[in-house]
Amino acid sequence: MLEEQISLLEHLQRELGLLKEAMLQHQAEMMEAAGETAAAVSGGGNLGLTLFVFALAIFLGVELITKVPSQLHTPLMSGSNAISGITIVGALLAMQNVSGPAAIILGLLAVITATVNVVGGYLVTDRMLGMFKSKKKEEV
């Protein structure tokens, strides 16, 4: 009787062990699968999301600019030209974990030219608008 119970318990223990093993394996598989899905979603989602942002920004740009009076066209153009110097962010990131002379030279040239665009663009726009402003003061 006792022996029977002991062997039953041992049997149950073995079964439980197997079950546990199976579950662990299952869990690992699930996690791996989930990870893969998450990666796929975030990868695909990123491109979709960036395209979405791009489309919205284009429409926003059109809305913002359509009503600008013609006397401000030059500062608007040189001001938006300065904004296109945002490529400096890409240039700086190209200098992160950079290795090899080719990459360094290209990155350096990118930083220089982007900085010329940013600094020159904003300063020249400010200089132009300064003249517009002084005239406004006279009016008042």
Added chain:
Amino acid sequence: MQEFVYIIASVLFILGLKRLGSAGTARQGNMLSACGMGLAVVATLVGSGFSWIWILLGIAIGSAIGAVAAKKVPMTGMPEMVALFNGSGGIASLFVGWASQVNPPGGQLTVAQAIPLYLAVVIGGVTFTGSMIAYLKLSEKIDGKPVQFKGQQIISIALLGALLAGGLLFTFNFSGVWIVLAVLLSFAFGVMVVIPIGGADMPVVIALLNSYSGLAACAAGFIISNTVLIVAGALVGASGLILTGIMCKAMNRSLSNVLFSGFGSADAGGAGKDVEGEAKPISADDTYYILESASSVVFVPGYGMAVAQAQHAVKELGALLEANGCEVSFAIHPVAGRMPGHMNVLLAEADVPYEQLVEPDDVNPNMAATDVAIVIGANDVVNPAARTDETSPLWGMPIINVDLAKTCIVLKRSLRPGYAGVENPLFFCENTRMLLGDAKASVQALVTAFKE
């Protein structure tokens, strides 16, 4: 955290552009946008593994060049300067794309990165050489006339085809060979796109190249999935396209007509009717007598005023006329000059009162009641053939109707046709008088006459 700062930077760009849209807030808008740029740069540099020496060196060199150029350029040289800065931004995107091929972000390129990478290189390259040609034409280092030759469009199409093929091959093996090829081909293509376009169409070209430089930055943003690059680049791309559209509309021409027709070249066809009659010259003294008794005067400035640097003298003459009890206004055509809004900048520099600057639609209805219209170095934007001669290349373009004024005085260096190469019947009108000579000297002679 970085993403959060990028969002703030994007918002600052948007607010900045919005405020650039009205005279009172424009300067503040530019500052906001500059702050956004600063934030984006700082947020990017929070991280590890940057090669600080190279970054600081690059920023120092770039800032020095940019600051000196921005401070030194005279207001009349503004179109050239904008073209140069624009080209600089274009080639920066090219370098960013190229560097991403040599040293891929994330260690290994994917097709989703390779496509924008290739686009950043190509659009950046076209923007660069296109802007350089525009710069050379604007600064008159090369002839501003459209350059056209047989097979030009075939070469352009072949270049475009080769660029497309190279791009396709690049997405298969990500080899640097295709990028070097793309750099060379896009440089050649940029030259081919701009040389057939005449100087008078430069406002359109500059606005269009501005749009390209934004799109190149945008493509660079897609390589690294960076939202601030994408947003800012797209904003610039869109604003450049809108300005391009406005410029085309002001000339009553389509964009494709501007880009491909070689407007103003000898064989463009339809040079318009031959103009008959004799131009009647006038002396500065006689002009003074006419102006002295005038009760309303409209100035129509053009590129010639910029070349002669006559804006300060013109402003002085305007002030003297006003003191004499005359009503003075400055009618500014949207495409006068070599850049959108060029004349406004020059007259602003000379402190011409804001409310005296008017657009053609405001001044045309009252033109017949205007005593004197003074045309200073403008030509095509006052050519009545646009209204009267269906065979003229300018036909249909909205102009300033100075020929309807009681007297029209044209300040001009010589009787040659304008930049577009089209004869101007205005010079032979019954009520037109030609004050030949350098515009600045002529205006100064009038100012002296008034003061005596």
